[in-house]
Amino acid sequence: MVQIASHSGISLAKFKLILCLLCIFPTAVLADIQEDIRNAKHFLLSSPAQTIALLSPYTLDSADEVSASEQLELLALLARAYIVQSELQLASQIIDQLETLALEQKDLLYQGIVLRERGAILFIQTQYGSSLELYNLALEKFQLINDALQVGLTYNAMAQSLRAQLQYSQALSFARKSLALLRESGATAAMADVLNAMGVIFERLNNLEESLVAHSQAMDIRRALNDRPGLADSLYNIGEIHRELKDYASAEMYLSESVAVDRDLNNVSNLAYGLFKLADIQCAQNKYDVAKANGLQALALFSRLNAIENVVAANANLVKLELRMGTYTEAAVFLSNAEALLTNDMSAELKFRLGIYRAKLFVAEGEFAKAELILRNHIAVQLDGVNVELQLMVYRMLSDLLAQQGKTKEALAVLNAHNTRHDKIMSESRLQSIANVQSSVDFMRREQQLALLSRDKDIADVKESKRNFERNTVVFGFVVLFFLLFTLFGRYQSRRINFQLKQQVAERTAELEAKNAELQRAYGQLQAISQTDLLTGLSNRRFLQEHIEHDCAKSIRDYLNWLQGKAPVPNQSDLLFFLIDLDGFKNVNDLNGHAAGDLVLAQMKNILAQIFRETDYQVRWGGEEFLVVARFSQRENAAMLAERIRALIAETEFDIKQAKPLSITASIGFSCFPFFTDRPAQYNWQQVVDIADTCLYAAKQSGRNCWVGLTGVEGLEKVDTFDRLFTEPEQVIYEGWVNLYTSLEDPRSLSWQVRSTS
Ligand SMILES: Nc1nc2c(ncn2[C@@H]2O[C@H](COP(=O)(O)OP(=O)(O)OP(=O)(O)O)[C@@H](O)[C@H]2O)c(=O)[nH]1
Numbered sequence: 001m002v003q004i005a006s007h008s009g010i011s012l013a014k015f016k017l018i019l020c021l022l023c024i025f026p027t028a029v030l031a032d033i034q035e036d037i038r039n040a041k042h043f044l045l046s047s048p049a050q051t052i053a054l055l056s057p058y059t060l061d062s063a064d065e066v067s068a069s070e071q072l073e074l075l076a077l078l079a080r081a082y083i084v085q086s087e088l089q090l091a092s093q094i095i096d097q098l099e100t101l102a103l104e105q106k107d108l109l110y111q112g113i114v115l116r117e118r119g120a121i122l123f124i125q126t127q128y129g130s131s132l133e134l135y136n137l138a139l140e141k142f143q144l145i146n147d148a149l150q151v152g153l154t155y156n157a158m159a160q161s162l163r164a165q166l167q168y169s170q171a172l173s174f175a176r177k178s179l180a181l182l183r184e185s186g187a188t189a190a191m192a193d194v195l196n197a198m199g200v201i202f203e204r205l206n207n208l209e210e211s212l213v214a215h216s217q218a219m220d221i222r223r224a225l226n227d228r229p230g231l232a233d234s235l236y237n238i239g240e241i242h243r244e245l246k247d248y249a250s251a252e253m254y255l256s257e258s259v260a261v262d263r264d265l266n267n268v269s270n271l272a273y274g275l276f277k278l279a280d281i282q283c284a285q286n287k288y289d290v291a292k293a294n295g296l297q298a299l300a301l302f303s304r305l306n307a308i309e310n311v312v313a314a315n316a317n318l319v320k321l322e323l324r325m326g327t328y329t330e331a332a333v334f335l336s337n338a339e340a341l342l343t344n345d346m347s348a349e350l351k352f353r354l355g356i357y358r359a360k361l362f363v364a365e366g367e368f369a370k371a372e373l374i375l376r377n378h379i380a381v382q383l384d385g386v387n388v389e390l391q392l393m394v395y396r397m398l399s400d401l402l403a404q405q406g407k408t409k410e411a412l413a414v415l416n417a418h419n420t421r422h423d424k425i426m427s428e429s430r431l432q433s434i435a436n437v438q439s440s441v442d443f444m445r446r447e448q449q450l451a452l453l454s455r456d457k458d459i460a461d462v463k464e465s466k467r468n469f470e471r472n473t474v475v476f477g478f479v480v481l482f483f484l485l486f487t488l489f490g491r492y493q494s495r496r497i498n499f500q501l502k503q504q505v506a507e508r509t510a511e512l513e514a515k516n517a518e519l520q521r522a523y524g525q526l527q528a529i530s531q532t533d534l535l536t537g538l539s540n541r542r543f544l545q546e547h548i549e550h551d552c553a554k555s556i557r558d559y560l561n562w563l564q565g566k567a568p569v570p571n572q573s574d575l576l577f578f579l580i581d582l583d584g585f586k587n588v589n590d591l592n593g594h595a596a597g598d599l600v601l602a603q604m605k606n607i608l609a610q611i612f613r614e615t616d617y618q619v620r621w622g623g624e625e626f627l628v629v630a631r632f633s634q635r636e637n638a639a640m641l642a643e644r645i646r647a648l649i650a651e652t653e654f655d656i657k658q659a660k661p662l663s664i665t666a667s668i669g670f671s672c673f674p675f676f677t678d679r680p681a682q683y684n685w686q687q688v689v690d691i692a693d694t695c696l697y698a699a700k701q702s703g704r705n706c707w708v709g710l711t712g713v714e715g716l717e718k719v720d721t722f723d724r725l726f727t728e729p730e731q732v733i734y735e736g737w738v739n740l741y742t743s744l745e746d747p748r749s750l751s752w753q754v755r756s757t758s
Pocket of ligand 1: 535581582583584585586587589593594595596597598601622623624700704
């Protein structure tokens with residue numbers, strides 16, 4: 001199965017080219033390295049020589065453009081390739097380089113790989129215990145970096161080591177762990193290798209059915225991956241199991257396919273082994289012709305490969321075949337060929353077998369003594385490593401031979417020796433079992449140590465996660481605090497904005513209210529202006545018309561309440577209407593100028609203010625005529641007020657901005673609303689003004705500087721005398737419909753103007 005490694009000419013040329021490119025195009029070199037590593041991996045199992053050829057140039061000192069990680073990867077690949085090729089010395093040298101670099105780089109992965117590959121070398125050197133220790137150390141490294149794939153691969157290596165130490169159940173347990181991890185890592189090809197190893201272990205445990213299952217699973221994977229060399233291996237292994245199960249037909253079928261694949265692959269070595277086994281199986285089925293043909297082909301191939309021991313073994317099988325066929329001459333030829341090539345360093349069992357065949361031939365030829373000598377030598381040597389069955393068979397052959405010669409006693413002695421040997425072998429087997437148990441205990445102890453390590457790691461992990469939790473809690477706390485502060489800040493901002501907004505709204509509202517008030521004021525002013533006489537500052541007619549109706553209504557209400565018995569006699573419910581007209585005003589203008597007349601008129605406000613309340617209506621009724629309404633007063637006060645007006649005007653010295661002040665008099669006519677207190681709504685306020693006006697006229701007619709007033713008399717028949725007041729006032733006064741008031745000493749001197757009704 002081993003191929004001879006050689007550096008191909010192409011690779012060396014490539015190496016030189018790389019050295020050139022290293023100086024000129026470092027990036028191109030890097031690309032080449034990557035490609036070479038990829039190709040090297042590809043060839044690793046099918047053609048490790050190719051892997052070595054591709055990667056060796058990079059291990060030289062001059063190749064310093066190679067990065068540390070690439071150097072680690074290619075050294076590991078190279079080491080593996082040398083191990084596959086069984087070039088253990090070279091492999092060790094590469095592993096030393098790999099170790100130096102891995103330690104330098106503090107790279108746990110490659111430190112683990114170094115340990116595992118050293119373990120692999122020890123395994124090949126059959127130092128299984130030591131290899132297992134190294135695998136354990138490698139395992140620790142891979143567990144530290146939590147690399148499931150590498151742990152899986154290492155478990156498989158450990159399984160093989162344990163299998164070699166005949167600790168099959170432990171081996172199986174590791175193989176299963178390996179399988180689970182590799183499945184988890186998706187390393188399908190490696191899984192096939194483990195299944196293959198499991199198949200072998202089951203075979204050793206004599207659990208051939210399980211072995212078949214494992215090998216079949218490996219075969220399925222390899223078929224799916226189109227791994228032809230792997231498929232050939234699986235087919236070979238399955239064939240072997242069937243052979244052990246003595247299901248030769250199936251064994252023949254699988255081995256035939258294995259042979260076909262190897263023939264396709266031109267894998268001469270494997271083909272030779274396949275044909276060798278196939279021949280043996282066909283021999284067991286008594287298919288001597290095909291068996292011989294295949295056996296001869298195997299012999300030819302082994303010869304071509306110069307695999308001398310295998311050539312001897314192939315000859316030995318042909319001897320067995322010929323012996324079974326009874327063709328002793330051919331058997332003798334093959335046996336002579338084998339014996340001619342046999343050397344001391346060859347397998348003890350092979351030598352043993354050849355001895356047995358030679359003895360058989362001697363027996364066939366009647367050369368009993370020679371046969372006996374060989375058999376006795378075989379018994380004396382009792383070679384280790386020789387198949388037990390073969391060893392015991394020698395006893396039986398010798399016993400038979402002696403019995404055949406009538407040497408019954410000796411035959412019995414040999415049989416006894418056979419039994420002793422049998423017992424010894426059994427006892428050795430027991431000792432081996434004890435050794436296995438001891439080894440198992442050692443393993444268990446190691447596993448316990450691993451479990452402790454793992455527990456310590458778990459505790460450390462828990463502590464770490466506690467620390468992480470605490471740290472995360474603090475971080476979380478900060479995050480929460482941040483959000484809290486953020487929310488509070490948001491609220492503060494929102495409140496601030498709201499406050500500003502409220503403030504702005506309040507300001508705007510205040511502004512609006514101020515504007516409104518201003519507007520109201522302006523409107524009031526406008527209204528006041530529109531209802532004020534500009535010259536005198538007194539109200540105008542419009543003002544009176546606006547307000548007087550409301551007062552009249554109240555007055556009427558008050559009197560009606562009294563009349564209806566709802567209230568006592570009203571004493572503050574009369575509206576006293578005074579019409580004041582300046583006397584001879586035309587003369588004022590004429591004599592002093594219009595401006596002087598204006599000055600006189602303007603000073604009337606001050607005079608009226610001295611007599612009337614602010615709430616009374618003081619109106620410039622027109623020209624030099626004024627109307628004053630004393631509101632909610634008593635009609636009994638009217639005459640007194642009229643007199644006060646007259647007197648004050650008469651005694652006032654009007655400043656007309658001339659040398660001398662001006663004196664003037666006024667005539668006053670007055671009346672009251674309601675005119676009749678017991679029929680308050682009979683005359684409206686305009687009618688009352690008309691009555692006052694007729695009174696004023698009478699005062700004018702009666703000499704001026706005096707006053708005249710008329711009020712209705714209550715308790716009379718409700719007769720309308722209004723028109724008559726203008727047409728025949730004196731008659732009405734006389735009839736007693738009205739009360740007459742005047743400042744004239746003799747009311748009879750009053751001169752009434754009589755108007756016609758229209
Ligand atoms: N300076 C001035 N004179 C005015 C104003 N309004 C009216 N007059 C004048 O007042 C005078 C009123 O004259 P008349 O109606 O004849 O009455 P009088 O001269 O006062 O005579 P009697 O009323 O009969 O006493 C007119 O000459 C008008 O021009 C005014 O606002 N300013």
